[in-house]
Structures are given as C-alpha cells and as structure tokens.
Amino acid sequence: MDTKYKEQAKIFKAFCDEKRLQILELLRSGEKCACVLLEQLDLGQSGLSYHMKILVDSGIVESRQEGKWVHYKISEKGSAYAVALLKELTTPNACLDANTCCKQ
C-alpha cells in the first residue's frame, strides 16, 4: 500500500529533472552509447552514470552492454506503462470507499 506510491514516484522521477529530460530527448533519435551522451551533455562521467541509473531503474530506459560500451535506449514497454499509469492516476475512479467519496 505504502510501497505502491514509492514505485509510482520512481517511474516519474525519470521526468522530473532537466538533465534527464535532455538525455531522453537525445535518446528519442535512437539508441546511444554513454560516451556519445557524454559529449552532448554538460555532465561529468559519474554524473551521467548517476542519471542513467535513475532512468534505467524507472523502466523508461533500457541498457545493453556491448564490449566496453553501454548503449541506452528508450524502452517501449516501460514508456507505454508510464503513459498508461499516468492516465490512470488522473482519471476519475469508480467509488470504492463509501466513506471517502461522494461525500459533499
């Protein structure tokens, strides 16, 4: 019950930070290696790694290792889930708890 909100918040954290929005925009044009992202962002290597971890943990981004390189791309599945969830969270609910709704 309590963990539900934590999990949901984790998903949307991907979109709450300017750097991460910028990273996502770069990824919209296709899979990118960390080194390419690093070139285009005003971020140090460890900073990029920090943000990529948050993005991957949110499910919005997938990573794939290829030799020394890690490639990142937007996850279709994760994104679709986030969109569906956002829709759900903002859509009127059936009245489940008689005590808390239809009150006024």
Place this chain on the structure above:
Amino acid sequence: MDTKYKEQAKIFKAFCDEKRLQILELLRSGEKCACVLLEQLDLGQSGLSYHMKILVDSGIVESRQEGKWVHYKISEKGSAYAVALLKELTTPNACLDANTCCKQ
C-alpha cells in the same frame, strides 16, 4: 531552450512524491475541500498547502475557492496535456539534427 526542460519537469513533479500521489488518488474520486484532504492524510496544514501549490502549479490540479474553503480537483485539460507530453517525450523522433542521430 533551457526553460523548456524546467517547464516539463514542473509538470511531472506532481507525480514524483508519495504524498502527492496519495492526494491525487483521493482526488480521483472527485473534488475535495482542503479540510477533507487534511483529515485523510498524514500531513500538517502547511504541508498540505505546500503540496497543493505544487500540484496546482503543475496544471494537474485546479482549485476553486468557495467562501473560506478551497476545493481541489484533477484538471482534465492539465492531465490530458501531461499524458500527451509524456507520450511525446518517449516516442522516437524524426531525425532533426544530422550530427546527433543516425550516427551509429
């Protein structure tokens, strides 16, 4: 250019915090007075006010004053915008910048 990410982040901040997700869930069953929300949440009055401001500023929630009370509800328009934006942010882009995409 820079402010774009700030504005987008502001919208999704509504969904990045457990307390706010809980508030949104309460609002899914219909418009609620601040005083009703206060009863159902583990939050002080000023804390609720703080979160409601963030929710209203994000466009996800609308407020309406009626006498001494303020009523809050989920904004259909704001929510639809957020969903559309989230979809856009996670959808492959047309190739706009020849230098940054189709590279590898």
Place this chain on the structure above:
DNA sequence: ACCTCATATCAAAAATATTTGATATATGAT
C-alpha cells in the same frame, strides 16, 4: 470593529537529490 476558522506564507530544520572528484571494476588490446 472584532472574532473565528480555513488557507497561505515564511523561516528554520530535516531529509533527499545532485554534483564532483577519487577510486573500483570490467572489457578488450598488447
């Protein structure tokens, strides 16, 4: 005008998130 109640704002404290630089790990090349 004064009082009461609902909400907002402020400022300080506490908690979290982000940045930064140093170090660790892991892969491929020599």
Place this chain on the structure above:
DNA sequence: ATCATATATCAAATATTTTTGATATGAGGT
C-alpha cells in the same frame, strides 16, 4: 600479466525539496 579505456561506485560537498511550527491573510459571522 599489463595497459588503456569505458562505466560504475563511493564519499564528501552542495543544492534542492520537504517538513514543521509560527505568523499572516482573507472570508464570514457577531
């Protein structure tokens, strides 16, 4: 095995967010 490179992790510094309690604002009632 050693070296060079790419990325991850750690710890400290910094910045931002959230919580809390006190006070301000604003509406309605007396």
